[in-house]
Amino acid sequence: GEDVEQSLFLSVREGDSSVINCTYTDSSSTYLYWYKQEPGAGLQLLTYIFSNMDMKQDQRLTVLLNKKDKHLSLRIADTQTGDSAIYFCASRGGANNLFFGTGTRLTVIP
């Protein structure tokens, strides 16, 4: 399998931008994903990026991909208290399975 790593915690003030980082090891990953997990709930897909792109923007979300460094980031603009959750990055493997990072717990301070 592949290794996908994230920092465990991030705290930001409401209204600020949040940037969650992720690194992965498999250079053949074709798709990279960001999921949100709220307490006791399943995973919600936020966005994904194809490996031949370096940026994707979707409303408040901006994904940046540096394929050379195998680095992925998720920026949430104007972070709200409802954004508090665990955010997982994931890399798609060859059999459609996903390799997940450890998740970053985002805490938004009012």
Place this chain on the structure above:
Amino acid sequence: GAVVSQHPSRVICKSGTSVKIECRSLDFQATTMFWYRQFPKQSLMLMATSNEGSKATYEQGVEKDKFLINHASLTLSTLTVTSAHPEDSSFYICSAHPTGTLMNTEAFFGQGTRLTVV
């Protein structure tokens, strides 16, 4: 979007008993479903790939006799934790991919099952 229903959402069982978790795709067919396990403060780890009509493929270190997977139809996969022990307590989550779709199709996740073995 497509819906995957996982049941039960929470279960508490006694040590030594077996627990069955269902993963059902409600509005699409899924030839392949995946089962993940998540320990507190850790990432989701792929346990096995469930294939409709054939045996599941287990990841290294996952005991196939302990975690029985049955994918009897295109809309249902079950995971049975046999002879459960407290160390099996975890959050189990399934995902499903619609059959016949392209590689970039998203996986749809169930809401997860929190298993507590006492």
